[in-house]
Every structure is written in structure tokens, then in C-alpha cells.
Amino acid sequence: MHIKFIAQSGFIISLENGQSISIDLWLNNPLMPLELVDVPKMDYVFTTHDHGDHDLTSAIEIAKRDNAWFTSSYGIAKYASEQGVEKVERGNVGGEYSMGDLDVIQTLAFHSSDIGNPVGFIIETNEGTIYHMGDTGYFNELKFYGELYDIDILMVPIGSRYTMDSLQASFATADINPEIVIPMHYNTFPAIQQDPKEFEFQVKERECNAKVKIMKPGDVLEY
Numbered sequence: 090m091h092i093k094f095i096a097q098s099g100f101i102i103s104l105e106n107g108q109s110i111s112i113d114l115w116l117n118n119p120l121m122p123l124e125l126v127d128v129p130k131m132d133y134v135f136t137t138h139d140h141g142d143h144d145l146t147s148a149i150e151i152a153k154r155d156n157a158w159f160t161s162s163y164g165i166a167k168y169a170s171e172q173g174v175e176k177v178e179r180g181n182v183g184g185e186y187s188m189g190d191l192d193v194i195q196t197l198a199f200h201s202s203d204i205g206n207p208v209g210f211i212i213e214t215n216e217g218t219i220y221h222m223g224d225t226g227y228f229n230e231l232k233f234y235g236e237l238y239d240i241d242i243l244m245v246p247i248g249s250r251y252t253m254d255s256l257q258a259s260f261a262t263a264d265i266n267p268e269i270v271i272p273m274h275y276n277t278f279p280a281i282q283q284d285p286k287e288f289e290f291q292v293k294e295r296e297c298n299a300k301v302k303i304m305k306p307g308d309v310l311e312y
């Protein structure tokens with residue numbers, strides 16, 4: 090799979106079978122702004138919560154444009170249905186369900202959301218398992234997720250103020266023990282300045298073998 094980092098918490102994942110996944114694309118982000126026409130055709134659209142930097146409005150537009158599957162926690166998914174998205178999968182924390190060719194597990198996220206509740210997603214594909222944590226503080230159940238699921242690629246927020254900082258995120262990474270960890274949700278605006286190199290150092294201090302992959306907006310990771 091190709092994993093393209095857009096900015097903040099936004100990723101576009103292209104699978105070998107030709108299908109594409111978007112997670113929390115923020116089109117008006119200051120680092121790599123995109124027009125809707127710049128977003129390739131999506132088969133699956135994931136939204137962790139409805140804060141502006143996770144751009145629920147565009148997620149709904151993309152899902153409608155491409156007749157893609159849309160998923161989020163119950164209240165947000167219900168809202169997307171009301172806005173005219175046809176293929177909506179509703180879930181909530183702890184739930185596991187199929188969506189097209191994917192298996193999805195919704196995880197806790199200690200955060201807030203104006204509609205519904207914030208979540209993270211474990212996404213099982215034929216090419217590996219991704220865990221996008223959404224926006225969250227640290228929580229103890231991460232150890233349980235690490236035991237239960239074999240995570241290949243973890244996307245973890247490190248920006249502080251609204252989410253974990255890099256130190257807390259290094260403990261979260263050690264709990265989950267992925268093969269690769271991608272720091273996200275930092276340096277997009279002044280309130281969330283962090284040094285990802287410090288995160289990399291802190292992960293090593295945890296004696297965690299996860300490979301830290303620092304991505305600039307537009308970078309692609311081949312997995």
C-alpha cells in the first residue's frame with residue numbers, strides 16, 4: 090500500500106487492489122491545501138470526530154461525490170446519512186464491522202466532538218493493519234489494544250495542547266508496539282509546535298522497536 094500524508098491528521102491510502110481510503114483529510118490546512126478536485130476517487134472515507142481540522146464537511150462531500158463508504162462513530166455517521174451520504178457504516182467504541190473489503194474496529198479516543206463522540210480506527214486490510222488514533226490523550230487501554238491487535242502502522246498525535254505530546258505519545262507507541270509509527274497532528278499551526286525528532290528519541294528510550302517514520306506533507310510511505 091501507499092500511504093500519503095497530507096497534513097495534520099490527514100492521510101490518503103492507496104491499496105494494491107486499486108481501492109483508496111481517506112482518513113481525516115483537512116482540505117484547507119495551511120501546509121498543503123487541496124481543492125476537492127485534487128482529491129482522487131475514494132472508496133472509503135473515515136472521520137474520527139468533527140473538529141474543523143478533521144473537516145467532516147469535505148469528508149461528506151467526497152463520500153457523496155464518489156459514492157464511497159463513510160464511517161464514523163454513531164452520531165457523526167447519522168449526521169452524514171442525513172446530509173445525503175448513501176453508504177454509511179455506523180459504529181462505536183469496541184465495535185468491529187466489515188465495510189467493503191475492510192474490517193474496522195473503533196477505539197477509544199479521549200477527546201471531544203461537537204456531534205457524536207471522538208474515536209480512533211483500527212483498519213484491517215489485506216496488505217496490513219493500520220491504527221489511526223484520531224485526536225486523543227493517553228489512556229491505559231492502549232496496552233489492551235497492543236495485546237489484542239497486530240498493528241503494522243500506527244498514526245499517533247504528538248502536538249500537545251489538544252492531544253498527547255511527544256512524550257506521552259512515545260508511551261502510547263510502546264503500548265501498541267507497531268512495526269512503523271507515524272507522528273501526526275503537530276506543526277500545522279503555532280499552538281501545536283513539536284519536534285518529531287524528539288518523539289523519535291523518546292520512542293527509542295521506551296526500548297520500543299517501532300520504526301519512527303517522520304513524514305512531511307505530501308510524503309508517501311510504501312508498505
Ligand code: ZN
Nearest residue numbers: 138140200224
Ligand atoms: Zn480535535
